[in-house]
Amino acid sequence: MGYVYFMKKIKSNYPINNYLNNHALNKAVSFHMPGHMNGKGILSKYKKNMGSYDITEIVGADNFHEASGIIKESLQKISTKIHCDQSLYLLNGTTSGILALMKYVSLKKGKILIPRDAHQSVINGCILFNTEVVFSNIETHKKYGIPNPLSLLQIKHSLQKHHNISYVLITSPTYYGFVSDIKRISEYLHEKGIVLFVDQAHGSHFIHNEHLPESAIRQGTDVVVESLHKTQNCLTQSAIIHGNNKMVDLALLMDIVKSLTTTSPSYLLMSLMEQALLSNYHKAYNKLFKTINFFIKNCPFPVCETDDITRIIIDVSKAKLTGNEIADLLHKKNIDIEMASLTHLVLITTPNHRKKDFVLLLNQLNNLEKGKNKAILAYPTFEPVQVIDIKKAKIMPTKTIQLNKAIGKICGTIIVPYPPGIPLLYYGEEISQLHIDYITLILRSGQAVMGLDSNYIKIIEV
Ligand SMILES: Cc1ncc(COP(=O)(O)O)c(C=O)c1O
Incomplete structure (x- = not known):
């Protein structure tokens, strides 16, 4: 995001470490992934024992590829809590789970319908594994001009247009915190014998509080992939795949996942994921919601009403500066956000945030001048003409x-x-x-x- 600006400067001969040292010294207020927010959410036992927790498959530990001990037990506990038949840690992000899904569809000789704004790993998986893929158009939100999640109506329309679809992948929540009506979509697809995958990369925290949207796996989805590092207290690359047996050969799918996984799995990553999914954060989220409501009430710019209240989208179309310029300005003031566009700021918030973090942000936003409304051009829906596969x-x-x-x-x-x-x-x-x-x-x-x-x-x- 923008250029690198550091309040304090340290120079060393190690370029990456040099950057990280300065980043750590700055103690910036972060509203971006990873969800642990500069380590605030990482329990001290992990910080203290990082070296000794970082084992791989030594005697007494389990074997990720043929789990029969602690990894098996940990995954069973998670599946029970999540309400699914099987879960498996992904040690290379949701990306590796999506690649496995695309390989699975290809092995089953299926055709998959995906939203036009699917994550790049979906397209990469189709290209790598020669998976037959068709797109469903995406509409933009009438009020906010940001992408809507795929709706049942659009899916019905796409299924009429494209024949022999046997799999559908939905991104829910979207990057902007909106969810699809998964329950109705899964019922509709299952009646037609179609399998539903949900890319829930940004929603692994949904299980922690009933005021968050319901997790897709609990609404009849066949397979869900989610990134724990985006919104929870987990290290970058931490993710998980959850599946139900009814319409998917989970043994085959999990085999594919394993064949895409390192033979040196990180127990540090797995342990943090287990902690994030099995702990109770209910109260912590209730507290966060109160702070977010305080922020929304006091924000000088409109905050979009997302389905996931923790994903804050600020509409800065009426600010004098563009969203990107505001992000650069905030960076100089030691506040880093997740993403900015011409008209919007995207913030990731977690129970690691305190009211004072939001107050610091509000102070900066209150200093911004209002300006001419930056009108966004309506996004046209062109019918794509695919000349070459x-x-x-x-x-x-x-x-x-x-x-x-x-x-x-x-x-x-x-x-x-x-x-x-x-x-x-x-x-x-x-x-x-x-x-x-x-x-x-x-x-x-x-x-x-x-x-x-x-x-x-x-x-x-x-
Ligand atoms: C919607 C969506 N799906 C999948 C991914 C990939 O997740 P990961 O970074 O955990 O591989 C991302 C990452 O940005 C994403 O936004």
């Missing part, structure tokens, strides 16, 4: 040409305007006059477009 297109040679010469050519990259962060073009799709007109408009309005090199775009060389 996405999996083939990704590995074809590309060349870079000027935007205005790209009409009728085939896209050799992914083009994503921010906001809303929904891909406008994918590898292998035809670039139309409408695309170019829209990209030109958003560039003029000051919004960011990922995948472009100033006014140049990558096309497939044919």
Whole structure:
């Protein structure tokens, strides 16, 4: 995010350590992942014993790949608490769980429907494992202009358009804290014999309080993957996969997960995950909700009403500065947030935050001048024209040409305007006059477009 600004400066010969030392010395107020918030949520026993907790498969410890001892027991306790048939730690983030799901679909010769703004690991998995994939369009929130989660209506529409779909993957919650109606979607899909996967990367904390949305696995989802490092007291890369047997061959799926997992599993990561999932944080969340409500009441800019109250989205479209400029300014004041776009700030909050953290943020936001409303261009829903299969297109040679010469050519990259962060073009799709007109408009309005090199775009060389 922006440039690196440190209040205190230490110099050493070790570039990464140099950065980390300065970061640690700064003691910034963090509203971003990982959820432990600069170690605040890590219990002192972990800090004190980090070296001796960092074992791998020594005598007496279990074997991740054929668990029969402590790992098995730990996972069984978690499955019971989560209400699912089987869980397995993911030691390389939700990414590895999603890759395993895409391999599973491919082995089962299935076709999967995914939202157009699915995480990049979904697309990468399809490309790596030659998984047949189709997209469902995503709508933007009428009031906030940010992506909505996939709805039952959109799924029904997509199933009418694309035949032989046997799997659907939904991102719920979205990055912006909105959830799909998983219960109705899973009932509808199951009646049709379709399997539901939910990417709950941002919602592993939902189990801790009834005022948070209900966890997808408890609403009939067949397989859920979630990142514990994003919102809980776990180290980066910590994630877990939960599954139900009824419609999925869990033995095969978990075998795939294991084959994508290191043979040196980190017991430190697993132990922190077990602690995060099996502990009771109910009261801690109640306290956090009160603090968040205090923040919302006192925030000089509107806060979007998300389904997950802990994901704070501040609408700064009426601030004089852009969201990105505000994020840079906050960084200079030693406050780091999760993400900023032209019009929004995204904050991750956890029970590790104290009221004083929010007060510091409020003080800075209160100093900001109001300005002209930054109008966001309505996000168009183009019907994509896939000329070359996405999996083939990704590995074809590309060349870079000027935007205005790209009409009728085939896209050799992914083009994503921010906001809303929904891909406008994918590898292998035809670039139309409408695309170019829209990209030109958003560039003029000051919004960011990922995948472009100033006014140049990558096309497939044919
Ligand atoms: C929606 C979504 N899914 C999956 C992932 C991947 O998670 P991880 O970083 O744990 O691999 C992310 C990460 O940003 C995400 O936002």
